[in-house]
Amino acid sequence: MDRQSYQTMMRGAGQLDYEIYLNTEQLLACQKEPDALCNPDELQFMIVHQVEELWMKLMATTLLDIDDEMQARNSFKALTLFRRVHICQEMMSQQLSLLETMSPKDYQRIRLLLGNGSGQESPGFRVLLKMPKDLWATYVDAYLDGGARTLEQVYDSDYSHDDAYMIAEALAEFDEQFQKFRNAHMQLIYRSIGVAASSLKGRPVEILNEGLRYKMFPELWQVRAEMTDRWGSTYGKKRDKLDPKTHA
Ligand code: HEM
Structure with a gap:
């Protein structure tokens, strides 16, 4: 050819x-x-990063629109837009696996060209990390009546699967998909440069484990833990085995 x-x-x-x-x-x-190009894989390396930046730009813009829709309590519209964000997140995690078709040696050659760059300098990632605080404030204002309603009511005592619940679950999905990206990215690092390697900034890659534990909306995970304790109080700390006759 x-x-x-x-x-x-x-x-x-x-x-x-x-x-x-x-x-x-x-x-x-x-x-x-x-x-x-230093080798044929470098084109893929650049394109995957560039495409991911574009998805993050779309996500961040959509989250701004979601914030407006939540403020106006247009819940159906907000939920449709959340679906868009979640699909972008799924694609972001999936697309990382393209880079697993690159051999460790081919990556070493590319890596020498990256200066001391780090994904932590990604404009898209930085803005996405900043947005949850504002999104949460809007959620509390619009769906929890500025704090007069509690998440315990939305999820348990007054649970009716209403829009306050659905929007909270969409926020939880955003948080969960973010974790899935971080986990997939960590696997990619292990696959490309190894488990005990250092980043181009000289930091052990294990520092990214801190991010793996980070929750954007801790309240949404806490409410579940509190429910488990409350509902579990009927049996105490550890439940007895079921009686095969009564099934109780
Ligand atoms: C072979 C492929 C890749 C390798 C070996 C790699 C490696 C790394 C390393 C070592 C770090 C930590 C850097 C530091 O000390 O600051 C990092 C951070 C990061 N990388 Fe990658 N990366 C790869 C591909 C990607 C791709 C395709 C993206 C797409 C957006 C990406 C996004 C990020 C982000 C957002 C961070 C910050 C993560 C956080 O704070 O949790 N990386 N990467």
Whole structure:
């Protein structure tokens, strides 16, 4: 195959309406030119990171819209937008596995080009870490009547599967998907550079374990733990075995 002519074709001429509207000329110039790549895997490495930044941009923008919809208590609209965010999150975790098709040696070559860069410098990731505080304040204001209603009521004593419950579960799903990304990313690190390695900043990769324990909305996990204790108080700390005759 004539590699050169196919590569020219991939760029396109940037003149057709599709290319003009989507700005394909600029978009496809965001990766290194083929002869500047240190190895063929470097193209994939750049594209996966760039695509993930775009998903995070879409997620962060959608979360701003969700905040507006929650304030207006347009719960159906907010839930549809949450679904969009959750799908982006699922894709983000899934797409990491593309990088597991790269051999450890091919990655070592790429890694030498990354300076002391770290994913912690990702603009998308940083903004997503900052947003939960504001989202939670809006949730409390709009769905818990500024704190007059409690999560215990929403989840247990007054439980009716209402919009306050559904929105809380959408926030919990966001939190859970975030954890799933961090877990998948940790596996990717182990696969690429090993378990006991250091990052390009010289820090042990194990410091990322702290993030694996981080909860964006601790109240949403706490309410479940409190329910387990409360409901469990009927049997105490440890439950006896069921009686095979009475099943009680
Ligand atoms: C071979 C692939 C990859 C390796 C070996 C890798 C490795 C690492 C390492 C060692 C760190 C810790 C850096 C530090 O000390 O600050 C880190 C952080 C991070 N990386 Fe990656 N990474 C890879 C791919 C990706 C991809 C595709 C993304 C997509 C967005 C990404 C996003 C992040 C983020 C967001 C953090 C910060 C995580 C946190 O604070 O919990 N990484 N990565």
